[in-house]
Amino acid sequence: MSVALDTLTSCFQGLIPATLYTCAADGTPNSAYLSHVEYVDAQHVALSFQFFNKSRRNVAENPHALVRVVDPDTQQGWELRLRLTRSETEGALFDRMALRIEAIASYCGMKGTFRLLAADVYEVLDVRKVPEQPGQPSLVARRPPDAVFTMRALQDLSQRINRADGLESLIDEILQGLDEVFGFNHSMILLPGEHPQSLVTIATHGYPENGAGAEQRYGEGISGLVAEAMKPIRISGLMRGMLYAYAAKFRAEEQGWCRPDRRIQLPGLANPESQLGVPLIVRGRLVGVLVIESEVPYRFHEDDKATIELLGSYLAIAIQNALLQEAADESADDATEATSPAATPAAPRLPATREVTYYRSDECVLVDGEYLIRGLPAKVLWKLLTAHAADGRTAFTNRELRLDKSLQLPEYKDNLETRLLLLRRRLDQKVPDIRLEPAGRGRFALKLSARLALAERP
Amino acid sequence: MIDDALAAFLQQGLAINIGTRSARLEPHAAYVPAARVESGGTHLTVFVPRIGADDVLADLRENGQAALVFARPEDDRACQVKGVFESVRDARGDERPLVETQYAGFMHQLEIIGTPGESSRAWVIWPCVAVRLEVTALFSQTPGPDAGAPLR
Known part of the structure; x- marks a missing residue:
């Protein structure tokens, strides 16, 4: 493969729909749109198998397939020549893709109708640039200057965090710092709730309502999805709309553990263009979720992913330490x-x-x-x-x-x-x-x- | 075969791609900035940028089979047009405004879903070859249980 697949992960965000080309055994070609292509590893991608549609029937008879994706950063089109190698019906890859499908299903008001039957894993035989869709590398250079998770910005945030003398000031410093240092002026932190598989909003920044006490179930909304997957989630464009509708649908339902009229609404932008959810994890345990929203499209880039995970680990340890410190201070009292x-x-x-x-x-x-x-x-x-x-x-x-x-x-x-x-x-x-x-x-x-x-x- | 309402949809400036296959049943594809439905709806001409047309033209000449997918990013309405190759020629200068107008429509669609239109303006949409196809089948591809169902 002339181009490393892991350099194309921006293309797999689902911002611009991909296209899938297959061919039946009788020689009839088929072209279809895909909501997204899932990156599996340096040699493989996965496509969702939800229905026995023509594309799926074709690859069962003839494993050759072609996928075209577009890089949302540069607009470069890429062509991936694929061969179906296996179908997974359980495991981490299947769960990750099933979660996304479930969100889409709820958005359409058809929960239970759309269901992931399998994650079809394809070997990527070749990757090449689409000649009629050349990219503009300069677009990457034109990112907003305040957009990046630079080392300097992390350092500034770290200094703010070190100044905090307790849990409350720590959380305020984190959210205020995300605004002043990174320019993210809408953010919130949720911590594990009293009920299993639930989160509760502890602090927000940049919304008219502070939203303290607003709850989210695991799998519900971006914070619930992050908590469930224990992985950062970046959402752009259509996916964002789906997840918002998904969350709204769940909110409207009877949850059993909380009457709808006695729940606090989770704050949020009416029309966010980008969302980022970061799990705050210490020694494999979720201590909270950080959610950042932006009105700027495609605000969180692939290059930011590693830094975002690092930031999540750091914030998790800081919050955990603040909690332990408060408990220790208290027991030291007479x-x-x-x-x-x-x-x-x-x-x-x-x-x-x-x-x-x-x-x-x-x-x-x-x-x-x-x-x-x-x-x-x-x-x-x-x-x-x-x-x-x-x-x-x-x-x-x-x-x-x-x-x-x-x-x-x-x-x-x-x-x-x-x-x-x-x-x-x-x-x-x-x-x-x-x-x-x-x-x-x-x-x-x-x-x-x-x-x-x-x-x-x- | 393609009625007036569908023709209006297909020609408004959408995301259009053509898929073909080789003698070894390996798929090929090309971006299509514009399409024109002929009166009567039995044929259509698609404009394929010459720079990316080699593989699909080789396939069309070899076996004639084509599958076009049209999608409107704004609401995900989509359909697939299957066709058989009739002929190919260089697109004429007087057809360029049609190509540019439909391409601009697609750029507008991208802006609606949050991708700055300026970013795709580097795509090569001219010169094109004009590929004439006979329409053989139409299918809905709008997401949902009816995706893949014949339109007629």
Whole structure:
């Protein structure tokens, strides 16, 4: 092969549809469009086998095939001469392609109709430039100057991260840094949720709503797909539309574990042109997902892939360290001091009354009839508010929450810090009259600027 | 065979490619910047840039079999036209505006799906050869369960 296949991976993003040419045993040629070509390794690509269509019947009789793709960076057309070698019906390649098909099916409102039957793996016998579709290498050079994940930019981001003194400031520095250093002004970080195979939004940047608490199931939307695949996903053009519709469809369905009217909407651009999802992985475990959106088409290039993965690893370790540090700081505190109720300050004169209702069966808090939060953050908030109502307490510690059996925290990796951060963000946006302000290592203060009417319901 | 409505679709400026095959049943292909449906819809002429036409012309002269795929990137509406080779000649100068107009339509389609139109303007669309084909079959290729179904 005169051209290395791995230099053409930009062509396999699906931005410009590929074409597939086959021939039946009786000599009838067939031409068809393909949504995308999957890069397998330096000698192989895979095509999806969904229907017993003419192309598939042809390659079963005559394994010779030709695929044409276009490089979205340079517009160079490439021709790949192929020979069908095998069909895979399970494994990583099959799963990756099936996930994409499922997204397309949902987009069309035909989930269950489109199904990957096999990933057909073709040996690439030859690669050549399409003479009538010459590329323009200068197009690559004309990328926006702020677009690249340069070493200098990574260094700048790293310095910001090193300045962070806790989980909250770390996450803010990451998202702010992505904006100021890389020019990505729409981003969000999701962490593993309370339910298995779920994510919860911990922080966003650049959207009108902060979206803290918005949930995503694995396989749903770009963040859910990243979490499921544990691999970065870049989406451009049509694929983006498909995945958005896919996510919207899932959101509209009853999920069983969360009532639709009590879910927080995930923020997002109305018309993103490019999306990038990066798994944050430490020692094989997913600690979160970073999602970046851009209104610039084809913003994330193949060349950026390695740097993006590196960035993901670095951010994952930074977040993991911040969590461990907060837990360590807290256990270093004196236990007696930590569990002592704080002195009750004089009650200030408070204006309006906010009605706070806790629904036990749903573990859900509503304020003035509007959904605020559910799950562990809801239980924590209810505990704090009822303690304050009982004896006027305003000072609390992470440790006492961790020791409180009624909260039913898991003994190992309870993620209390992230849930408190989530609660704080959600209150900041929705009920600024109730604030949780950090007050030193493992401590925080409840600050109220309204009277509260508490009610508990089954 | 090709009715007026389909002819209008095929000639609006789409992504068009022609596929052929060799005597050893190996496929060949070429980009087609423009197509013209003849009155009556039984024949069409496709314009193939000369620089990329050698393989498909050799195949057409050898066995005559062709399969054209037309697609509109904006909404993925697509169809395949099967045909048999009739003749080939150099495209005339007075046909160049047709080729350029349809190519511009395709560039516009690319812009709609997010690819800057300027980027494909380096593609070679002239000089062309004009390949006349007799239409033998039409198939839908719009994604979905009906993909591959005959249009008539």
